[in-house]
Amino acid sequence: MSFSGVYDIAASALQAQTSRMNTVASNLANAGSVAASEKEAYRAIKPVFATLYQQAQTGELQGAKVNIAGVLQSDRVPERRHQPDHPLADNDGYVYHAGVNVMEEMADMMSASRSFESAVEVIGRVNSMQQGLLNLGQR
Known part of the structure; x- marks a missing residue:
């Protein structure tokens, strides 16, 4: 695999x-939002990733990239709370709070951040390897 292939994957x-x-x-950002109905309440969104395999002309596997296949809405039911004085309360006095679990989101953010850092580290290492090769050529 060429260096450009590694850069593409990273x-x-x-x-x-x-x-x-x-x-x-x-x-x-929407975790604290409320709505007048369950249908209008914010639901968490999640990206869906797919693997794109790269094959050489010889047919052998050369690597795999990540493709963003789409973004899906969570099926978590928004929390229904009785708050008759709220301006968005329905006829029965209920408002619907966003279907977002803040703790899950924070864990997902930490995981995404670490994965991002790993990809940056790969790019840095490949760059370092290229610099080493250039230095060998100058000797």
Whole structure:
């Protein structure tokens, strides 16, 4: 595999983790939101990743990239609370709080951050290897 192949794979990982961090940020930003109905309540979103295998012309596997296949809404039911004085309360006095688990989102953010750092480290190591090869050529 060439150095550019490694860069391509690491770049796809960076894009995937950036997408993941963006969805986590959206979920955390909306965690405290309320709505007048269950249908209108915010539900957490999650990116869906797929593997794209790369094969050489000889047919052998050369690597795999991460592809963002889409973003799905969580099926977690929003929490229904009786708050008759709330301006968004329905006829029965209920409001619907976002279907977001803040602890899960924070754990997901930490995982995405570490994965992002790992991809950056790979890029740094490949860059270091290229510099070493250039230095060998100058001797």
